[in-house]
Amino acid sequence: MQIKPKPEWLKVGQEIRRLRSANRMSQDQLSQLMTLSPAMLSSIERGIRGCKPEFAEELDTALQTGGRVLRLVGKANADPGTPTWFLDVERLQHQAAEIRQFQLGWLPGLLQTEDYARLALRAGDLSLSTTGLQQAVNARLKRQELLWGENPPLLFVVLEEGVLCRPIGGRDIMTRQLDQLLSAAGHAHITVQVLPMNAGPHPGLDGTFQLLRLPRRETFLALESRVSADADDDADHVNEYTQVFEDLRALALAPQESADLIRKARGDLQ
Structure with a gap:
């Protein structure tokens, strides 16, 4: 045949x-x-x-x-729900030994629940069909599997406190999302820090970014917008954002204090 x-x-x-x-x-x-x-x-x-x-x-x-x-x-x-402009970043995420991510408006896609991801993706593209939206959700959930494999990357996340307070989808969806965030933060390879609102002006206000370090030590900077995600290995750019990330970590609460603040945000939903 x-x-x-x-x-x-x-x-x-x-x-x-x-x-x-x-x-x-x-x-x-x-x-x-x-x-x-x-x-x-x-x-x-x-x-x-x-x-x-x-x-x-x-x-x-x-x-x-x-x-x-x-x-x-x-x-x-690629999964049919992954936009072509995100493919390079997705490939680097799967190869990375370490991912450092700052989030300004949403929780990281790697840590989102299905319901939260659906609302985030719908807000990002109102033109998505029902089928297209489900494909995008499935692709995001599948991408999360890289965190739970045999040799997962180290994940360091800094997110603004406002991300916790924004009631995406209402009380039930947000409660489940914060529960999942706390569960993920309880694993040794995942560190979540919250940047409190009273931190004042900070270098992350320019927007969300992530740094992806490959096993051979090469690091890429990924800057993502609604319609593009550029993977940049320019040494000057990578070094600048590496310093920005360390500055944000220094301004953020320690992991345990951050977990306490996430629990408080969860309690405020009740």
């Missing part, structure tokens, strides 16, 4: 073939530079096998593409 190519895999495979041809390399020659057999490479180019991220990285190195194949593979493997 002939195996039909998957459209998303075929698109990746065709680009790999184009890049290989541009480098004047046969499948055998390219395979010798990788941990991939010629037969497997042929299957990937024909779109009947998906390309794993580790193979994509090898292809990018061998063909000197600047990461093009890995980006294409990320898009091909």
